[in-house]
Amino acid sequence: MFRGGPAPIGGFRGRWGGLSVGAGHSHGGSSQLVVPSQVSRWLTAVAAVIGLVAVIGMVVLWPSGDVQSSIANVSSTFVDGRIVAAEEVPCPGEQAEGAPQLLCAELDVEVLEGDDAGLLVPLDVYDAASADLSVGDVIVLEYDEASPAGFQYRFSDRERSTPMVALVVLFAVVVVLLGRWRGLAALVGLGMSLGVLLVFTVPALIEGSDPLSVALVSATVIAFAGVYLAHGFNSMSTVALLGTLGALAVTALLALVFVGAAAITGLASEEAVYLQLGPVRLGLAGLVLAGIVIGALGAIDDMTVTQASAVWELRATGGRTSPMALYRSGIRIGRDHVASTVNTLVLAYAGASMPLLLFFSLSNQSWLVVANGELVATEIVRTLVGSIGLVASVPLTTALAAWVAHRASDAGGDDHDHVEEHDG
Numbered sequence: 001m002f003r004g005g006p007a008p009i010g011g012f013r014g015r016w017g018g019l020s021v022g023a024g025h026s027h028g029g030s031s032q033l034v035v036p037s038q039v040s041r042w043l044t045a046v047a048a049v050i051g052l053v054a055v056i057g058m059v060v061l062w063p064s065g066d067v068q069s070s071i072a073n074v075s076s077t078f079v080d081g082r083i084v085a086a087e088e089v090p091c092p093g094e095q096a097e098g099a100p101q102l103l104c105a106e107l108d109v110e111v112l113e114g115d116d117a118g119l120l121v122p123l124d125v126y127d128a129a130s131a132d133l134s135v136g137d138v139i140v141l142e143y144d145e146a147s148p149a150g151f152q153y154r155f156s157d158r159e160r161s162t163p164m165v166a167l168v169v170l171f172a173v174v175v176v177l178l179g180r181w182r183g184l185a186a187l188v189g190l191g192m193s194l195g196v197l198l199v200f201t202v203p204a205l206i207e208g209s210d211p212l213s214v215a216l217v218s219a220t221v222i223a224f225a226g227v228y229l230a231h232g233f234n235s236m237s238t239v240a241l242l243g244t245l246g247a248l249a250v251t252a253l254l255a256l257v258f259v260g261a262a263a264i265t266g267l268a269s270e271e272a273v274y275l276q277l278g279p280v281r282l283g284l285a286g287l288v289l290a291g292i293v294i295g296a297l298g299a300i301d302d303m304t305v306t307q308a309s310a311v312w313e314l315r316a317t318g319g320r321t322s323p324m325a326l327y328r329s330g331i332r333i334g335r336d337h338v339a340s341t342v343n344t345l346v347l348a349y350a351g352a353s354m355p356l357l358l359f360f361s362l363s364n365q366s367w368l369v370v371a372n373g374e375l376v377a378t379e380i381v382r383t384l385v386g387s388i389g390l391v392a393s394v395p396l397t398t399a400l401a402a403w404v405a406h407r408a409s410d411a412g413g414d415d416h417d418h419v420e421e422h423d424g
Contacts, residue, residue, distance in 0.1 A: 057217040063203035079113040189229035211286030215293040243304035243397025251389030296386035311401035326402035334394035
């Protein structure tokens with residue numbers, strides 16, 4: 001613990017249950033080592049100072065809400081509607097000779113929500129979203145009060161809340177069944193992370209605060225909540241947290257350098273165009289920076305917790321070896337984890353960009369030309385900078401964990417006040 005004598009590294013059996021500490025990685029055995037009070041106080045002090053700086057930064061950057069209110073006053077509202085009649089018709093306009101006939105949809109939709117609930121409105125859907133729309137489908141309607149009568153309702157999208165809610169519930173059940181109390185704590189941490197993004201990060205960016213500062217403050221607060229809630233309030237969690245924040249600092253610095261060097265403007269995506277047309281002018285290059293920092297946090301957190309836990313297990317099972325020996329053993333474990341995680345990151349980005357990759361492949365351009373385009377270059381910078389930050393987290397966390405674990409005492413020794421078991 002942080003107070004009252006030496007601090008055991010590992011989970012809290014009484015507080016969290018007998019689960020292993022790690023980010024999706026189990027480790028057998030029973031970690032019963034105790035960190036000296038002086039080292040524990042040092043770790044606590046460093047984490048407390050960083051946390052205080054993050055809180056001050058959040059207070060300074062906290063959005064006033066004025067811009068958000070002005071946007072809310074002009075935004076459309078969205079309601080559900082049910083299709084009661086549907087007919088496919090040829091889309092208006094001329095089509096290329098020999099091209100297949102494009103079909104659009106003429107719909108009669110019953111409004112299900114709002115002041116106009118029960119009203120039947122006609123809609124014409126002229127794009128690919130009209131495909132497979134049929135009677136009985138529930139869709140989302142956009143309502144614009146300022147539009148002329150008869151044109152206030154427009155098709156927005158299909159209604160997907162039911163399967164999405166079911167998937168969220170399934171995810172929560174699976175996490176809790178496998179992780180028990182620690183899984184529940186991880187879900188609470190996830191909720192707090194989303195809360196920080198929605199309540200602070202997004203409004204602060206909309207208000208025009210410096211994106212990199214907002215991202216660093218947000219990532220720090222999220223890291224505190226995620227690490228301590230999921231893995232317990234103990235010295236090993238603090239080691240992982242400090243390694244996470246160090247790697248995030250490296251990531252932010254690299255992102256700042258290479259987003260500028262590659263002249264990334266943030267204007268390549270369709271969303272950026274909409275943002276520029278809106279009532280708020282945002283620094284889009286800064287948004288790319290913020291996205292890189294926050295996007296790298298999850299993978300870095302996984303890496304640092306695993307490295308800290310691995311070093312502790314090595315110390316618990318291998319006896320009082322030197323810090324360098326612990327570091328070298330931990331690095332060997334980290335190399336394997338880095339190899340698989342970096343590949344995971346690249347494949348994740350490639351999977352998300354698959355339509356884009358297919359488009360450029362069919363455009364008959366060389367891959368060098370494709371990579372030079374800002375849309376692809378942005379993803380390359382995002383992937384590689386995040387991966388370098390991930391790699392940097394291994395030596396940073398392993399070195400600190402080795403230094404702390406070397407100074408820990410065995411649970412069976414006489415130089416500790418008490419120990420709380422950490423079962424694998």
